[in-house]
Amino acid sequence: MTPPFSSGIDTEPALETGKNLLYRAVWRWHFYAGLFVIPFLLMLATTGIIYLFKPQLDAAIYRPLLFVQPTAETVSYTQQVETVKQxxxxxAVTRVFPAVAANRSTEVQILTGDGENWMVFVNPHTGQILGDRNEARTLSAIALKLHGELMIGRWGDYLIELAACWGLVLLLSGLYLWLPRGRFRWxxxxxxxxxxxxxxxxxxxLHAVPGFYGLLLVGFLILTGLPWTGFWGATFANVWARFPDQKWQNVPQSTVLTGTLNQHGEHSVPWAAEMLPMPQSGHHAHSGAIAETHATVDLDQIIAxxxxxxxxxxxxxxxxxxxxxxxTVAAPASNPTQEVTMHIDQYSGEVLAQVGWQDYGWVPKAVSMGIAIHMGLYxxxxxxxxxxxxxLITILLCVSGAVMWWKRRPSGRLGAPARSPIKVPLAIVAVLGLAFPLLGFSLVLILVLDFLVVARIPALRRTLS
Structure with missing residues (x-):
């Protein structure tokens, strides 16, 4: 019998041929991957849309804070920060976002005593504080927190990564199920x-045809999101986001990495610079002795x-x-070719380290470009x-897949496709599991449960079938 999800292509009425067994095996993996992935993909697509239009949403919601009436007069950034401190x-002031245009406010990020990040908005022409907002409670921040870690921290990050990896299995198996298996029909x-x-x-x-056309787009979203994940992404960055040692000659380094500046879901520092060791201020280049003077350069000098x-x-x-x-001056620009990360000594104003697009290897360049497109910035x-x-294609695939399952499921049972002796799909998933360790771990767990639990409990086996 032809499976309900088969393409609109004629099939051989025959028998359990090798192709039919392979189809059934792929369909089974596609089914189980879909059950796990659909809720996550729906959430990722929905929150992704919100964050995608963050510039427009922020401009509409926070217009009185973001926009000012430009004049010929300006107040120094040092004075603006001093006003915020008072x-x-x-x-504690942690970060400053200089005004990007004459009609925009200066944004000064502060860390409160209870550990919350707030943004204070200052009119750069008058020095007047326009207002503030809790950075964890904005619409885009909540969407990003859900998008990246389900608002539950590291374990949520791992779940998102796992779902993304199984999403790749879903796409590859779905492509195979879409392929014509008999006489071609438009x-x-x-x-x-x-x-x-x-x-x-x-x-x-409604599931198969848009899925085919949107395969590359959805796959692109998944692959370009993975570098930000906490397990695979961190390992990937540790391997590829490296720079020549010559860049660090005669520069005292700390054990702190530049990526620590990206906290609470912020992307203030480019991905390619996250693994850079932070230099230290107040050291002579050759002797390593701490500088005797504590005179510092001010914020306006740093901006200059x-x-x-x-x-x-x-x-x-x-x-x-x-x-x-x-x-640390960072430009995670909408154009990745303009990305720059610069560390400057707070006493002398000396540029201790600087990396940008021209210093990236081909992998960091590809990742940076992918991230910019993923976020709708490029x-x-x-x-x-x-x-x-x-x-939208992702949402359509999730909804149509769920409706198909609901329509075909037997009463009181899950309705999973029958087992097949063909092992090729398992081998493909295993290869993906080597590339993505969390996927491989979950695959082993599924196989163990299937062999030790499901296969040995008839009632459970009937419920799942």
């Missing part, structure tokens, strides 16, 4: 049959250095933490709309 004496293969909205064919085509180095507007500055801390509104399409 208004929030119990908080309808059901490249054109959906939408005649009967209540029928299984309608939902099958960044401008002299050609860093385009949109950069942020992390302030030194402690006597050996450094100023080529403006068309980029946002393209990624919106990918998210």
């Amino acid at each position: 208004a929030y004496p119990e908080a 309808a059901g293969t490249l054109i959906p049959r939408l005649g009967n909205p209540d029928g299984r064919v309608f939902w099958r085509d 250095i960044a401008q002299v180095e050609g860093i385009s507007p949109g950069f942020n500055i992390s302030l030194p933490q402690g006597e050996t801390g450094v100023y 080529f403006g509104l068309p980029n946002q709309l393209l990624m919106l399409l990918a998210c």
Whole structure:
């Protein structure tokens, strides 16, 4: 019998041929992957749409905080920060976002005594504080927290990573199920049959045909999101996001990495620079002795250095933490080719380390470009709309897949496709498991449960079938 999810292509009425057994085996893996992945993909696509349009949403929701009336007069950034310190004496200033245009406010990030990050908005022309907001409670921040870790920390990050990896299994197995298995027909293969909205064919085509057209887009979203994950992404960065040792000659280094500046889901420092060791301020290049003077350069001098180095507007500055801390200027630009990460001595203003696009290897370049497109930043509104399409296709695939399962499931049972002796799909998943360790671990766990539990309990086996 032809499975309900089969393509709209004629099949040989025959018998349990090798192709039919392989199809059934792939279908079974596709089914189980879908049951696990669908809730996560729905959440990722929904929250992704919200974060994708963060610039427009922020401009609409926080317009009085973000926009100012430009004048010829300006107040120094040092004075603006001092005003914030006076208004929030119990908080520590951690990062400054200089105004990106004459009609935009300066954003000063502070860390309160109870460990919360707030953003204070200052009119750069008058020095007046326009207001503040809790950075953890904005719509985009909540969406990002769900998107990255389900708002439950590291374990949520691992679950998201696992779901993304199984999403790749879902895409590859879905492509195989879409392939024509008999006489080719346009309808059901490249054109959906939408005649009967209540029928299984309608939902099958609404799942399979957009899935084929959106395969590369959805796959791109998954692959470009993985570098930010806590397990695979951190390992991947540790291998590939490295720079020549010559960049660190005569520069005292701490054990702290630049990536520690990316906290609470923030992407203030580019991905490619996260594994850079932070230099230390107040050291002579050769002797390593701590500088005797504690005179420091001010924020306006740091901004002037960044401008002299050609860093385009949109950069942020992390302030030194402690006597050996450094100023870190980072430009995670919408154009990855303009990404820059610069560490500056807080006493002398010397640039201790600087890396940018020209220093990246081909892998960091590909990852940085992928991340920018993933977030809808690279080529403006068309980029946002393209990624919106990918998210909408993901939602459609999830909804249509769930409806298909609901329509075909036997009463009181899960309705999983029958087992098949063909092991090729298992081998493919195993190869993916080697590339993505969390996927491999979950695969082993599933096989153990299937062999030791499901196969030995008839009632459970009937419920799942």
